[in-house]
Amino acid sequence: MRVISKTSGLSKIVFELIMKNNITLLILSLSAITLFSQDTIMRQNTTHRISIKSGFYKYSTRDNVYSPLIYTGLSFPVNLEYFNNKENSNYTIYFQYTNTKLSSSITQKTYDGEYVANYFEFINAKLEFSYLRQYKSYSNWDLNIGGSWENFVLYKNQVLVYDNTQWALDVFSNIKLALNIQKEIQGKNLLQFKFSYPLVSYVIGRVYAPQHLPEKLLKYDNLSMINILKSGDFLTINNFVNFEFNAKYFMRLGNRYDLYTEYGFQYYRYPKMNIVKNAMHSLLIGITLKL
Amino acid sequence: MRFTKYLLFVILIISCEKLFIEKDPANDPESNFEILWDTFDRHYALFVIKNIDWDSLYNVYRPQVSQNTTPQQLYNILFNMMLELEDSHVDIYPDFDAPSGYDQLEGYPENSPENADNYLSNIQRTDKFLYGNITGSELGYIRIFDFEGDVNPFNPDDENEDFKRIDEILIELQDKEGLVIDVRSNEGGNDFNSMTVAARFADEKQIFEYINWRNGEEYDDIISKERYIEPKGVIIYTKPIAVLINRGTHSAAEGFVDMMKLFPQVTLIGGNTGGGFGGGSFFELPNGWTYRLTTSYSLDAEGNCFGSIGISPDIEVTISEADAANEIDTILEEAITQLNNP
Numbered sequence: 001m002r003v004i005s006k007t008s009g010l011s012k013i014v015f016e017l018i019m020k021n022n023i024t025l026l027i028l029s030l031s032a033i034t035l036f037s038q039d040t041i042m043r044q045n046t047t048h049r050i051s052i053k054s055g056f057y058k059y060s061t062r063d064n065v066y067s068p069l070i071y072t073g074l075s076f077p078v079n080l081e082y083f084n085n086k087e088n089s090n091y092t093i094y095f096q097y098t099n100t101k102l103s104s105s106i107t108q109k110t111y112d113g114e115y116v117a118n119y120f121e122f123i124n125a126k127l128e129f130s131y132l133r134q135y136k137s138y139s140n141w142d143l144n145i146g147g148s149w150e151n152f153v154l155y156k157n158q159v160l161v162y163d164n165t166q167w168a169l170d171v172f173s174n175i176k177l178a179l180n181i182q183k184e185i186q187g188k189n190l191l192q193f194k195f196s197y198p199l200v201s202y203v204i205g206r207v208y209a210p211q212h213l214p215e216k217l218l219k220y221d222n223l224s225m226i227n228i229l230k231s232g233d234f235l236t237i238n239n240f241v242n243f244e245f246n247a248k249y250f251m252r253l254g255n256r257y258d259l260y261t262e263y264g265f266q267y268y269r270y271p272k273m274n275i276v277k278n279a280m281h282s283l284l285i286g287i288t289l290k291l
Numbered sequence: 292m293r294f295t296k297y298l299l300f301v302i303l304i305i306s307c308e309k310l311f312i313e314k315d316p317a318n319d320p321e322s323n324f325e326i327l328w329d330t331f332d333r334h335y336a337l338f339v340i341k342n343i344d345w346d347s348l349y350n351v352y353r354p355q356v357s358q359n360t361t362p363q364q365l366y367n368i369l370f371n372m373m374l375e376l377e378d379s380h381v382d383i384y385p386d387f388d389a390p391s392g393y394d395q396l397e398g399y400p401e402n403s404p405e406n407a408d409n410y411l412s413n414i415q416r417t418d419k420f421l422y423g424n425i426t427g428s429e430l431g432y433i434r435i436f437d438f439e440g441d442v443n444p445f446n447p448d449d450e451n452e453d454f455k456r457i458d459e460i461l462i463e464l465q466d467k468e469g470l471v472i473d474v475r476s477n478e479g480g481n482d483f484n485s486m487t488v489a490a491r492f493a494d495e496k497q498i499f500e501y502i503n504w505r506n507g508e509e510y511d512d513i514i515s516k517e518r519y520i521e522p523k524g525v526i527i528y529t530k531p532i533a534v535l536i537n538r539g540t541h542s543a544a545e546g547f548v549d550m551m552k553l554f555p556q557v558t559l560i561g562g563n564t565g566g567g568f569g570g571g572s573f574f575e576l577p578n579g580w581t582y583r584l585t586t587s588y589s590l591d592a593e594g595n596c597f598g599s600i601g602i603s604p605d606i607e608v609t610i611s612e613a614d615a616a617n618e619i620d621t622i623l624e625e626a627i628t629q630l631n632n633p
Contacts, residue, residue: 060312061312062312062313066572066573066574066575067574067575068315068316068326068575068576068577069315069316069575069577070312070314070315104315104575105315105318105577105579106575106577106578106579108579117581118575118579118581158573160573160575160581161384161581162384164573166572166573267311273506273507274333277311277312279311279312
């Protein structure tokens, strides 16, 4: 795959990412929404919404196991969200997928910007279910409190000189406390802030040596998926940091469609032999269809 | 106005990233030295086995570095410090041409397999193997060039196709009264591929090594795991075998020798192997240089570590310069003698 140079124009970045990464998924998703919407019935007191979003992710990571340097990169994600809003509660199913390459101050490139060595390949996917209940309402502000179940996978492949590579995984599943504050604006638009933080996490891939192999996997003779899943640790609020914040603004376009923008920030510290720090900013725009 | 507030809030959050992920360390000679020394201090697995006082090396080399040290000087200082470990899995790759690390071949006879083809007929090649008959005998010959090649780590049964071709070769050579397996100057690769080949000669399931990882701040923080070799393949060849080794037999190729020496039908002939019994991990410096250090090492089934020294042959043979000049492979000739007179 052609890689993006830091000096490339924004349009070039968008074009290449669209063309080479996620365009198929985007088209399929839009088609699915369109087909689905033809058979749905508007319901009173209950709102079903399905959203497709895209935009930019900016990753920053410092994986001290392998490098003292910060690696950063942009990607063009595809996110899908199903949202069911009832009178006093709502639940959401959220999926994101993206892949990209991250560079640092020492990344070696060809003249046309293709990465050669000292870069990371990232593949990131997340599936999250959340359930929130209305806790308090004041003026136009609503406070919702609940929980979410986040499943997160980040595959990192570090490419070094002479085609040497090293890979690592950050994989975790969280039960999170979630807080949502929202305000209706001018009776039609909606501003929403959401915070979440894990209470209990199941964390896989906690290496204690700069090798690919988590220590707990050593008791198994092979790296089957079931053995990998069994090799995790339960961590509590004290020893696993995974902070997430989202701000969304919905603008009603009509009875069935909303246009919305979203800014998101997620930061986690992955507890390995050396702490891995990962931050993700997202700036997304999407269309929401009320079913 | 609301949008302005919203925008300001977002900008505030974005700027918070700096609170969570600190800046890159300084890119100057002293910082680069400190980072490299500290990474070895935290991750290098062989300090205890090799009885190395890493702090004393700091005291020797750190004063040689200052803010005025040139890249070439810094490279020389780091290179010399790393050379003290006498470890072929320790190396450094600066952004200019320079030797990368310890040369395990220095001071040892070459014992090259370059003249072995003179003794062969019906020679055939694959990507990883050269094989044929040893002329005038009932013996077969297999040379393994290297053990490079990807293996699916999630399914070790999914063997690399290049190395699975050993089955086809053994079908062709199964009627031979003995085999010479030549891993001289085989620099290694992936040890799963070593296991793929060795499994075709295994007589039973047994431990062949204990792999040890450094897993903590202390030099003796080590975790260990035993690894097994067991029979696998279309044909298990159990007739006499001579495995030819030299100082260029290195890393995963030494793992192969480590397995083969467990089997009763095997005799090792040649010179000591390279002594690269470890696994390396790569790291980076702020100046863009990459370096590697040993983060794991292996002990054989009896708990011996062959780091630096290498595995010794059962029968030591050296090819003299005169023999090499006359295209005589003394090591292969000794193997033929041994296999013809079991």
